[in-house]
Amino acid sequence: AAEVRRQPALPANDVVTAPAIRSANARPDYDVLVVGAGFAGATLAERLASQAGKRVLLIDRREHVGGNAYDEHDAAGILIHRYGPHIFHTNSDEIVQYLSKFTKWRPYEHRVLAAVRDKLLPIPINRTTINGLYGLDLQDDDQAAAFLAARAERREIRTSEDVVIAAVGQELYETFFRGYTRKQWGLDPSELDKSVTARVPTRTSIDDRYFLDSFQAMPLDGYTRMFENMVDHDLIDVELGVDFRDVANRVTVGHTIFTGPVDEYFDHRFGALPYRCLDFQHETHDMERFQPVAVVNYPSEDTPFTRITEYKQLTGQVHRQTSISYEYSSATGNPYYPIPRADNQAVYKQYEALADALPDVSFVGRLATYKYYNMDQVVGQALATYRRLAPRIGVKAIA
Template sequence: MFDYLIVGAGFAGAVMAERLAGAGRKVLVVDKRNHIAGNTFDYYDPAGILVHKYGPHIFHTNSKEVFDYLGQFTAWRPYEHRVLASVDGMLVPVPINLNTINELYGLRLSAGEVEDFLHSKAVKIDRVKTSEDVVLSKVGKELYEKFFRGYTKKQWDLDPSELDASVTARIPVRHNRDNRYFTDTYQAMPAQGYTKLFENMLHHPNIKVMINTDYKEVEDSIVFKKMIYTGPVDYYFDYCFGKLPYRSIEFEFQTYETEVFQSTGTINYPNEHPYTRVTEFKYLTGQHHPKTSVVYEYPKAEGDPYYPVPRPENAELYRKYQHLTAELNDVYFTGRLATYKYYNMDQVVAQSLALFKKIMAQEKETVLRPVPVPAVTNGRH
């Protein structure tokens, strides 16, 4: 007898498993893949270099609770990610900031002047509805064409004018010289990698793990009380309303006979190349090695589901599935795939920590709720 069957061994499922096991619950975690750690799974390639199987994952958060929680299972290596974009034959910093503008146009603007410069380029848009609107209203047509349009078209196979404003709404434009890709309070990488972090998280006598396992193949032969589901929500309901659209990525790994391949962790290629970006892992991991390994990312329509496609009709389709989830009392849906939303890693962890607290509160309420005593009439119930 298991108290919980947890579907998925990524962050959403592993956090739930660790918390529930620590609270004395017996947990079974199952995952279709042949490994734990979900999309953050890392391993040593044939050259002996630690790489991320599903593309680069850089941890960053403003939540002390999330950072300290994960810090129980890993030491942290401080790391601030920096990204350059290949534009007009130059490598310039992104997000667009004061350095980007000065390098691109050969100027020597100050912070105040660059704000005026961008304001002069911006297109006045009365009602911002699409990703194109967001960028044009921030930086104007020229920078939109150089940095955003081609990259977005490759990433989504849609023009930015066809995409929801949320895709580019959170892309910052800075008026200072801050070249960091993220500005979160806590920026670090697990010192021994993500897989080791997950191994530590799931190492508990109350946790059993089954990999290479589709939960639908075993759920009828396993006795459990409740389910935590972190897989694709449409798969849970057998695609009864149709498949939710995702974009996927093909990863091409290369090892080079040199210590350093490129000048920063990631370089974006918005325009002429078929790939969107190239990441060199040793920047992320801090590993010292005479060779180096990189990954090229080619967006595609089919494959593992990575990015929900943010269009109104897809949101409406998800809402149909969401209504079905609300009708289930013994199944909890958490994580990216189960909620059809692109979360950062720390957001997934925070979501599962919150769900654990909710479940514990519900269990306590059930235990404390008084059992009604039947009325007695004439000595008989």
């Protein structure tokens, strides 16, 4: 019988269950196990199967593909995003070309309003915001720049609070940022790394687009359909509702791509990496339109939620009713946002060192690298991982 051994990554007395058992002599059941069917996992599974001819087992412990970008039709038949609004935007032609193999697009430019002082004003702050908030009539960029410069405070930049006050001054900081940040992170901006708001995107123009990327769009038939197209390949088996610990004991694989939480992979041996969690209260209303734009932010701490999303405005779906979600931040639940503080990064670095020492496992995506990434960045990271990995796992020609 073939000798069966665990992947040689960890010391023998380690409590961690190695991700998959590999037969030293026999051909493994799959060339690659991909854990997690979000952007990171789906991209790698697709590349490895379609370009490298590898046999891939793609698993996810959720009952669906798509990770946090998953969308679904609710009881009313309206396409909603279960885990909050996802708007695709990028400056990378390569990533657009890649994803365009699996979806057509609906052009969409995201606009967000903030509910402050009984008004709905554009965010990021622009000239319209300033005029609306202060009852002014600033006519051009120069006037708006002078207005902001007169309020900006010179100070040493250490925290998020410093970043914002140095850019727009105390009053705009308190109106638009302080309460929102406290709700979003459960921390005062003065306790958060300056990187959280490294640059406050303040505009002196009246451009009210939320993103300025060259490509902004929604997948025409939704994210889930796009993911289904990505993983629809003879060489990819998909198992849903399965945790990788369960698979590890019954399947042999050559290489593992892990896109779940890196601290969980290593049994939290250096402690749990903190995440901010979200709750969504989804509702359907008997009206065609609920609010003027897809997303309205609620910066004040008087409201418990951070924002309301109206999904039809993202997707362009026509329906006599409309579905919205209230978004609440919390300390417990599904991990969503890594909390950007130096002490958390230091813990992550310890996990990263362990991860780097595992030649047969690649850690990819937002949870496995403990970093907030946009969708396009995760696709970019996954494509780069594929290019690096391919020669190591016997792929000659890389597309």
